[in-house]
Amino acid sequence: MEFNKGQKIIGIRVLSDNVIWLWKNSNSAVVIDPALSQPVIEYLKAHNLNLEAILQTHHHSDHIGGTRDLIKEWPNVKVIASAKEKDRIPFQNLSVRDGDKVRLLDKDVQVIEVIGHTKSHIAFYFNDNVPVLFIGDTLFSAGCGRVFEGTYKQMYNSLKKIKSLPKKTVIYCAHEYTKSNLIWALDLEPENQIIKNKLVEVEKKIALNKLTIPCLLEEEMQINLFLRADNLKRFSYLRANKDSWV
Ligand code: ZN
Ligand code: FE
Numbered sequence: 001m002e003f004n005k006g007q008k009i010i011g012i013r014v015l016s017d018n019v020i021w022l023w024k025n026s027n028s029a030v031v032i033d034p035a036l037s038q039p040v041i042e043y044l045k046a047h048n049l050n051l052e053a054i055l056q057t058h059h060h061s062d063h064i065g066g067t068r069d070l071i072k073e074w075p076n077v078k079v080i081a082s083a084k085e086k087d088r089i090p091f092q093n094l095s096v097r098d099g100d101k102v103r104l105l106d107k108d109v110q111v112i113e114v115i116g117h118t119k120s121h122i123a124f125y126f127n128d129n130v131p132v133l134f135i136g137d138t139l140f141s142a143g144c145g146r147v148f149e150g151t152y153k154q155m156y157n158s159l160k161k162i163k164s165l166p167k168k169t170v171i172y173c174a175h176e177y178t179k180s181n182l183i184w185a186l187d188l189e190p191e192n193q194i195i196k197n198k199l200v201e202v203e204k205k206i207a208l209n210k211l212t213i214p215c216l217l218e219e220e221m222q223i224n225l226f227l228r229a230d231n232l233k234r235f236s237y238l239r240a241n242k243d244s245w246v
Contacts, residue, residue, distance in 0.1 A: 057136025116155025
């Protein structure tokens, strides 16, 4: 997507379903959760871009796997990660906490802690002409992250934080899970026409080999059962249901 002053965010597909987001202007770039280094290095070199920062949402290898090699290539790069993850994201050189602000590509980027998937997962948010959220594995289009280290209550509260952002927020999640999430949602709500329509739209994009993300908060409020859950009991029911769904 394209926004203010020629800045752009592009997605690089890697592994089976990861998407590495690359946010750039005409001479610098910020990369979010580089699972691998090679495709990022190739892109940045081909476009003559300096790597200003790497944002890490959490410690899983499919999010930090490429970071060490990117540091070798750009030794001055800022590696921004949760101060609570110094052991599991050891190469971080700019440690942040909930509410911190970092200046990147001329914008104030805010750190929002969204725990549940891991015990110290963070997201990165900025509000320019378009509000943008890099959410890692906390939210997916029509789905949410598995609760590995936290509690259902923590994850539910993290989703509430997302819901409090402007409705026009564009959400960049780290996996392309949209289609299977929608099929699951239709299992639970077979008559839901909005979700049916969304599935048709998503299948068209996939047939054209296009990404189905980023997603828009406003639309997720309609198609994402986890975001629609208005109490912890309902959220917990959905999360457990999805965990055992095949
Ligand atoms: Zn993860
Ligand atoms: Fe992941």
